[in-house]
Amino acid sequence: MSDSRQNGSLLGVIVSHAAVAQALVAAVAAITGIEGALVPVSNEGCGTEALAERLRQAVGKGPAVLFVDLPGGSCLTSSARYAKQHADIAVVTGVNLAMLLDFVFHRDVPPADAARRAVEAGGKAIRVTAA
Amino acid sequence: MSLALYRIDDRLIHGQVVVGWGQPLDCSFIVLVDDEVRGSDWEQDLYRMGVPPHIEVVFASVDEAAEKLTAWEADSRVGILLVGDIDTAAALAARSPQVKRLNVGGIHHRTGRTERLRFVYLTDDEAAKLRQLAGRGIEVTAQDVPSARAVPVGEFT
Numbered sequence: 001m002s003d004s005r006q007n008g009s010l011l012g013v014i015v016s017h018a019a020v021a022q023a024l025v026a027a028v029a030a031i032t033g034i035e036g037a038l039v040p041v042s043n044e045g046c047g048t049e050a051l052a053e054r055l056r057q058a059v060g061k062g063p064a065v066l067f068v069d070l071p072g073g074s075c076l077t078s079s080a081r082y083a084k085q086h087a088d089i090a091v092v093t094g095v096n097l098a099m100l101l102d103f104v105f106h107r108d109v110p111p112a113d114a115a116r117r118a119v120e121a122g123g124k125a126i127r128v129t130a131a
Numbered sequence: 132m133s134l135a136l137y138r139i140d141d142r143l144i145h146g147q148v149v150v151g152w153g154q155p156l157d158c159s160f161i162v163l164v165d166d167e168v169r170g171s172d173w174e175q176d177l178y179r180m181g182v183p184p185h186i187e188v189v190f191a192s193v194d195e196a197a198e199k200l201t202a203w204e205a206d207s208r209v210g211i212l213l214v215g216d217i218d219t220a221a222a223l224a225a226r227s228p229q230v231k232r233l234n235v236g237g238i239h240h241r242t243g244r245t246e247r248l249r250f251v252y253l254t255d256d257e258a259a260k261l262r263q264l265a266g267r268g269i270e271v272t273a274q275d276v277p278s279a280r281a282v283p284v285g286e287f288t
Contacts, residue, residue, distance in 0.1 A: 017146065045249070047141045047239025072181015073145035080177050 009107040010114055012038045013058045014095055015079050016069040019044075028100050037104045043074050051078040063088035063111045065103065065118065067095035090115035098125030133204040134162070134229075136211045139220050140236040143168070143213050144178045144188070147236065151276040152211060153186065159208035160187040164196040164223060165215050193219060197226035204229055217260050224264060233264060234281075235273040247287040250275045258288035 014021035021040035066079040071093035083089040090111035099122030169192045224230040244252035265271040272281035
């Protein structure tokens with residue numbers, strides 16, 4: 001798995017249903033030109049063990065932030081289990097494009113800090129626009 | 132009313148259960164029958180996270196579930212019962228005659244299992260266990276989401 005953690009930067013792993021993760025990675029690359037900061041993982045066709053294995057391969061040697069699509073379900077349970085067993089892994093739920101765009105420019109912090117920052121950046125993007 | 136779905140799903144509580152089935156059934160409670168999860172607060176918190184606050188989650192061991200099935204069936208609300216594997220379903224069915232239907236909702240690939248349906252992988256032994264359950268009068272079908280066809284046990288084992 002090619003990633004850009006040579007300088008101790010964080011890797012972002014997006015864990016989602018169907019091809020949501022893949023599409024988010026493509027969107028971030030299209031907008032920022034940054035590649036290798038994010039890796040997609042889909043739960044498609046996965047039981048618990050298979051998804052854990054996909055996660056293990058995607059994360060490689062930490063540190064990393066796992067961006068999960070929903071705050072529950074197989075993507076979250078596998079991610080939370082993984083984080084419990086490994087140091088230097090933080091988990092954020094409710095992934096959106098805004099938080100990922102912020103994340104790829106701020107990867108030189110501890111995983112927990114990056115996770116808190118993602119929650120803030122992602123939350124700010126959710127609003128009702130003026131009519 | 133009562134338990135509208137007895138489901139075998141190795142992911143236990145997840146989107147297909149809470150949203151896919153929970154919405155159309157207007158589900159008010161989920162019973163998760165698993166000895167390991169029953170013994171772990173951490174696991175219980177994790178599974179509870181995926182469930183909106185208006186749905187109650189009950190964690191039970193197989194023994195507890197066998198004891199309480201009659202009460203759950205008499206509940207005026209609609210519930211979903213979940214087990215993670217065929218052995219747990221068989222253990223529950225052996226202890227309680229209340230188990231009359233089993234929905235195979237997701238059993239995924241693992242060494243030794245072969246693909247029976249897109250969302251069902253079984254060893255020959257597991258397939259035989261499902262046929263045995265059906266042979267005892269339990270209606271066994273495979274169906275991941277409500278909009279899909281309920282595939283009879285004979286077609287995938």
